[in-house]
Amino acid sequence: MQTAEPAPSYALRPPKRIGGTLCLDFINTEMWRGDVPDRRERLTSYGELALWAGHVGILDRAEVRRLVQEAERRPKVAAAALATALGLRGAIDRIFTARDAIAPADLATVNALLARAPTRIGLVPTKAGFAWATSPAEALEQPIWPVLWDAAELLISGRADRVGSCSDPDCAWVFLDTSRNHSRRWCSMEDCGNRHKARRHYERSREAG
Numbered sequence: 001m002q003t004a005e006p007a008p009s010y011a012l013r014p015p016k017r018i019g020g021t022l023c024l025d026f027i028n029t030e031m032w033r034g035d036v037p038d039r040r041e042r043l044t045s046y047g048e049l050a051l052w053a054g055h056v057g058i059l060d061r062a063e064v065r066r067l068v069q070e071a072e073r074r075p076k077v078a079a080a081a082l083a084t085a086l087g088l089r090g091a092i093d094r095i096f097t098a099r100d101a102i103a104p105a106d107l108a109t110v111n112a113l114l115a116r117a118p119t120r121i122g123l124v125p126t127k128a129g130f131a132w133a134t135s136p137a138e139a140l141e142q143p144i145w146p147v148l149w150d151a152a153e154l155l156i157s158g159r160a161d162r163v164g165s166c167s168d169p170d171c172a173w174v175f176l177d178t179s180r181n182h183s184r185r186w187c188s189m190e191d192c193g194n195r196h197k198a199r200r201h202y203e204r205s206r207e208a209g
């Protein structure tokens with residue numbers, strides 16, 4: 001007899017990487033970001049953060065396992081690292097979506113983390129290519145730094161005005177719009193784009209009927 005499978009957690013499904021850059025993919029760990037009553041949170045525990053970092057290539061599989069075990073040994077430090085990660089996510093989300101009206105508190109959050117981020121001292125080859133080698137740092141905070149650096153680099157690059165969001169107001173996932181005319185509307189055509197098209201078709205056929 002087969003036992004019932006547990007309902008899949010979000011972490012069991014790899015995240016959709018529609019952001020076009022790491023820091024925007026990190027913002028999209030919150031799903032249905034619009035004005036809806038039930039935003040869905042992927043990062044409900046430190047383990048989910050470590051798994052996400054594995055999915056996007058910040059950590060390799062062995063590192064994910066190591067950090068998950070470490071988090072079980074040091075739950076308080078892990079909870080603090082998760083809170084730091086979520087605080088960073090909120091700050092960069094507001095910075096990229098506010099554009100001109102950036103709250104000083106959000107910039108202060110980013111700057112405080114930049115000030116205590118480990119120093120990048122070299123490159124190490126990984127399966128996927130290369131990763132930064134850094135000065136010694138709190139292992140449980142490892143998933144945070146590449147996101148932070150990516151956000152800072154995007155802000156400095158002058159391309160932050162290319163950050164767009166899905167035209168489905170309930171979805172509101174963010175992405176780097178690399179289309180020539182800033183014309184990207186959907187997080188993904190297969191998902192929100194098609195849903196919109198189907199809805200339009202339904203409305204038109206109803207009007208025609």
Ligand SMILES: [Zn+2]
Pocket residue numbers: 166167168171172173186187188191192
């Ligand atoms: Zn969408």
